[in-house]
Amino acid sequence: MFLLRLALASLNNRRFTALLTVFAIALSVCLLLAVERVRSEARASFASTISGTDLVVGARSGSVNLLLYSVFRIGNATNNIRWESFERFAEHPRVSWAIPISLGDSYRGYRVMGTSDAYFEHYRYGRKQPLQLAEGRAFAKDPFEVVLGAEVAEALRHKLDDQLVLAHGVATVSLVRHDDKPFRVVGILKRTGTPVDRTLHISLAGMEALHVDWQNGMPARGEARIDAEQARQLDLQPQQITAFLLGLNNRIATFTLQREINQHRGEPLLAILPGVALQELWSLMGTAEKALFVVSLFVVLTGLIGMLTAILTSLNERRREMAILRSVGARPWHIAGLLVLEAFSLALAGVLLGLALLYVAIAIAQGPLQSHYGLYLPMALPSAYEWMLLGSILLAGLVIGCVPAWRAYRQSLADGLSIRL
Amino acid sequence: MPHLLLTILLALALALPAYAEVRELQWSDLVPPGAPPPPPPMAIHDLSQLADALAAEAGPGAAQQSPAEPVVEALDGVQVKLPGYIVPLDMSEEGRVIEFLLVPYFGACIHVPPPPSNQIVHATSELGVKVEQLYQPFWIEGPLRVEHSSSELAEAGYRMDAQKIYFYELD
Numbered sequence: 001m002f003l004l005r006l007a008l009a010s011l012n013n014r015r016f017t018a019l020l021t022v023f024a025i026a027l028s029v030c031l032l033l034a035v036e037r038v039r040s041e042a043r044a045s046f047a048s049t050i051s052g053t054d055l056v057v058g059a060r061s062g063s064v065n066l067l068l069y070s071v072f073r074i075g076n077a078t079n080n081i082r083w084e085s086f087e088r089f090a091e092h093p094r095v096s097w098a099i100p101i102s103l104g105d106s107y108r109g110y111r112v113m114g115t116s117d118a119y120f121e122h123y124r125y126g127r128k129q130p131l132q133l134a135e136g137r138a139f140a141k142d143p144f145e146v147v148l149g150a151e152v153a154e155a156l157r158h159k160l161d162d163q164l165v166l167a168h169g170v171a172t173v174s175l176v177r178h179d180d181k182p183f184r185v186v187g188i189l190k191r192t193g194t195p196v197d198r199t200l201h202i203s204l205a206g207m208e209a210l211h212v213d214w215q216n217g218m219p220a221r222g223e224a225r226i227d228a229e230q231a232r233q234l235d236l237q238p239q240q241i242t243a244f245l246l247g248l249n250n251r252i253a254t255f256t257l258q259r260e261i262n263q264h265r266g267e268p269l270l271a272i273l274p275g276v277a278l279q280e281l282w283s284l285m286g287t288a289e290k291a292l293f294v295v296s297l298f299v300v301l302t303g304l305i306g307m308l309t310a311i312l313t314s315l316n317e318r319r320r321e322m323a324i325l326r327s328v329g330a331r332p333w334h335i336a337g338l339l340v341l342e343a344f345s346l347a348l349a350g351v352l353l354g355l356a357l358l359y360v361a362i363a364i365a366q367g368p369l370q371s372h373y374g375l376y377l378p379m380a381l382p383s384a385y386e387w388m389l390l391g392s393i394l395l396a397g398l399v400i401g402c403v404p405a406w407r408a409y410r411q412s413l414a415d416g417l418s419i420r421l
Numbered sequence: 422m423p424h425l426l427l428t429i430l431l432a433l434a435l436a437l438p439a440y441a442e443v444r445e446l447q448w449s450d451l452v453p454p455g456a457p458p459p460p461p462p463m464a465i466h467d468l469s470q471l472a473d474a475l476a477a478e479a480g481p482g483a484a485q486q487s488p489a490e491p492v493v494e495a496l497d498g499v500q501v502k503l504p505g506y507i508v509p510l511d512m513s514e515e516g517r518v519i520e521f522l523l524v525p526y527f528g529a530c531i532h533v534p535p536p537p538s539n540q541i542v543h544a545t546s547e548l549g550v551k552v553e554q555l556y557q558p559f560w561i562e563g564p565l566r567v568e569h570s571s572s573e574l575a576e577a578g579y580r581m582d583a584q585k586i587y588f589y590e591l592d
Contacts, residue, residue: 051512
């Protein structure tokens with residue numbers, strides 16, 4: 001115990017260097033933990049976005065691509081698919097439910113999704129949790145009704161009965177807007193922690209009504225314009241949708257139906273198992289994750305080597321200190337223990353400060369990360385894996401402390417009291 | 422000197438109106454007002470119906486395997502272990518696969534029809550399993566349940582509540 005007191009007192013004597021060393025270690029620990037946490041939370045949020053859906057069907061492209069645009073609202077569809085194709089598989093005897101999805105428009109950077117009542121009834125996230133309304137109701141007969149995700153409502157401060165004007169395309173600042181057909185907010189969903197929070201949901205009829213008077217890729221002019229009231233009178237049966245989600249009566253039939261959809265003669269379709277596509281996505285991202293992890297490991301190593309350098313340089317200046325200690329009866333292993341303890345305290349202080357830094361950073365970045373990237377970083381205690389990382393850093397600190405300890409041990413034997421001052 | 426000043430002023434006076442006359446355009450201004458309305462758009466995927474029309478000529482498609490293959494009733498309730506590849510269906514928040522199909526060979530072979538229903542085990546696991554690579558085979562162990570096809574829709578097949586899942590290793 002007295003050794004620890006001595007080590008701390010000695011460190012206190014050189015507090016500026018010691019503080020810098022601790023800070024370097026703290027920064028590297030913070031970086032390592034942040035990388036680990038972002039990685040695991042990103043995976044968790046991807047994994048909990050879709051549940052209970054057996055097949056995702058869209059125009060033929062790639063499985064990861066289809067999963068990203070239809071479920072995560074990342075990227076864009078390559079093509080739409082015919083309504084008849086949807087009807088055909090929605091009524092398939094092996095299919096228990098089907099959710100149509102129509103994408104392409106946005107509202108201030110948030111995606112607009114056309115869908116049907118089946119979405120609120122059958123879509124599941126997390127551990128098969130259904131969507132719930134925080135306020136209001138799902139959209140009904142009127143095509144110009146919209147249900148907001150929690151994040152959209154909160155960020156843009158929308159309440160029930162507000163009027164919104166949706167925009168064409170998916171840019172944050174949009175120049176072409178559907179301003180003749182405003183939508184009314186009829187419902188706001190509870191927070192789910194998934195891309196649903198950042199989506200505006202309208203009916204397929206609403207999606208159709210928005211584009212009913214578009215001709216040749218631009219809004220109609222003059223006489224040809226159809227306003228909201230006229231649009232309500234029209235037949236708004238959609239001709240095409242972007243993708244659809246299927247739930248089956250029996251999951252064993254998944255492969256059979258997948259093959260049947262992929263070989264559908266009507267038009268080229270692609271059916272994917274969301275779990276498999278997610279796994280493919282992860283093995284893609286895995287390389288980048290590993291690279292990041294290795295980089296942050298090296299940063300930690302640099303921090304520890306910085307500590308080693310600082311202690312080794314100080315050894316020469318501290319010959320007198322060691323000599324005095326020896327003269328008052330300290331044995332060589334006392335000297336060695338002193339230095340190991342010093343290194344350990346530096347590493348421990350670094351780890352603790354690093355943890356504190358991490359939590360400060362999470363507290364600051366939580367809001368922006370959630371609203372910009374949809375990534376929720378909880379203020380949770382370190383996970384078992386993170387504790388293990390921290391433990392290994394402390395252990396590495398101890399091992400590195402042995403190098404100056406060994407040198408001081410040798411020197412203290414050689415120098416003894418015969419040192420020339 | 423006064424000449425120079427005058428010239429500069431004159432030049433500025435000439436140049437200024439050019440700057441003042443920046444006209445803000447709307448995209449609709451780029452279309453002449455009297456332009457005839459565009460012809461009605463063609464129906465999407467118009468030719469795609471052709472495949473349906475030709476289907477009769479082309480003969481039957483690739484044969485689909487029967488969805489309700491016979492199952493071995495004697496295996497119902499037996500504690501078994503079976504090696505296979507995991508096709509993830511549902512995952513927990515931590516990314517562990519909690520519901521999956523166990524199949525005898527790793528997917529992606531599209532030359533032959535997918536495995537028939539008696540070659541698939543629909544398994545659930547409370548704890549879940551971390552699947553890093555889809556082509557890693559696993560042993561799963563637990564009581565096997567045989568489901569009967571009581572109607573046209575419900576399909577026969579094997580189910581398992583996997584109690585133990587571990588790597589399959591070649592020895």
